[in-house]
Amino acid sequence: NAGVTQTPKFRVLKTGQSMTLLCAQDMNHEYMYWYRQDPGMGLRLIHYSVGEGTTAKGEVPDGYNVSRLKKQNFLLGLESAAPSQTSVYFCASSYYPLAEDGELFFGEGSRLTVL
């Protein structure tokens, strides 16, 4: 099993460009999450999904959109990239709800630089 796979691993964008990060998991997990990691800060939740066809806003959703058309995939989109979105993005999934003994399984991260 590959676990949680993120593509691409690295990307450089110019301000105003758009892009999509793909997260795929092969563990049949119901719950999926997108976090961003910035220096000196904890992981912050961007958006999450509690099942196929559902999405919800996290702590820092502005400037991002997500879709969960298939259970195994969770896409994170940047419609018009800004330098403030330079970050490392982590996708994660869990089988159970996090408040009920669920634990996160993380992808390897995607480093995005917006010039």
Place this chain on the structure above:
Amino acid sequence: ILNVEQSPQSLHVQEGDSTNFTCSFPSSNFYALHWYRWETAKSPEALFVMTLNGDEKKKGRISATLNTKEGYSYLYIKGSQPEDSATYLCAFITGSARQLTFGSGTQLTVLP
């Protein structure tokens, strides 16, 4: 936004030393506390998920305790080894959203 505080921010210990870190979180409306280990160039991996006051969990040389009434958790490493070098993250769940709020981590370096 509810904050989780981890201390110390970083520490260096000698191989064989035992060490511990602290995670402080708001004690009201508690659901769960998670500990993750994050090695450089890898993904964070779950160590413990703790939901009950007084809970103690152990995995090899690593153990954790939880006090939900006073809002803290301790992570202990007995006989530290160089392979224990990593950033240790704690995260808690409270409130209606039931999502994790992460601390910024404790970076441990074990010197051979």
